[in-house]
Amino acid sequence: MDISAVNALPYEDFVNIFGNVVEKCPLVSAAVWTRRPFVSLADLEAAINQFIDALPESGKEGILRCHPDLAGRDLHRGALTRESRQEQAGAGLDALRSDEASRVSRLNEEYKRRFGFPFVVCARAHDKASILRELSERCGNERAAERARGIQEVKKICRLRLQDLVRSDNKL
């Protein structure tokens, strides 16, 4: 799919295809459709990032709260979105040893209690060990720093999901 094909999409198809580049936030892609035509994939990505950056802090926290826990309840009950399932499995989070699973669960709860939103990380940029290390380290940050860091990770996830969608035509 080249960018001219993306620009030609009616909003319904655009939202169907790109609605989950920001996890469970079709509002974001539905909003940036207003900004077409895009000159490139990078331009579409920039429009998404600008939309996110313009949200109030509560809106950024809202985006984070639409994300599942890593190796959490939604993974175990098969309720992840397709994209999240693939990303978590790719980092080995669907096959943790029981001691690792306990540790992730405890740290996820600590993180959520401290910040009021879940730990978000671009799993495809990591492996299991580095995710565990980062989760542990980031529990010690300040809330505003973690909100900003979580949004950085949302944008990394978004970039990779966009690249997947534009590279493979089977979604059209």
Added chain:
Amino acid sequence: MDISAVNALPYEDFVNIFGNVVEKCPLVSAAVWTRRPFVSLADLEAAINQFIDALPESGKEGILRCHPDLAGRDLHRGALTRESRQEQAGAGLDALRSDEASRVSRLNEEYKRRFGFPFVVCARAHDKASILRELSERCGNERAAERARGIQEVKKICRLRLQDLVRSDNKL
């Protein structure tokens, strides 16, 4: 569920329960969780409305684009959210005569072509005849007026969905 029970909800439960008061936009309820405690249901509703009002115009259009067509494809293939299905059925939109169905389909397409977002109306405040009349009339409006009007309807739908959730405890 009284407001103190609402205020005591962890964000995950809050988003599970209130995530669809704005159709397919869990981001909105996930964002306003930051604003708790709410002093009343009206206060929660006001927080949602303020969040929507603070969005850029593209974001408001994004909210509208997350709504299904009335009596459209999602209804016919059983893909509506539970709330939308009940609202559309309550107004008789699941049982249109074939001439009515053709007319709605034609007007929906005209509306979307003109505005780039779907016709949104609070179906529970209407019956089939008044929805058809309003759809036809609103096709003649200007885009900015229709965006504002659609968002007014989103807020009416949200108010009724909130009332349903807080009145019935079976969602907790």
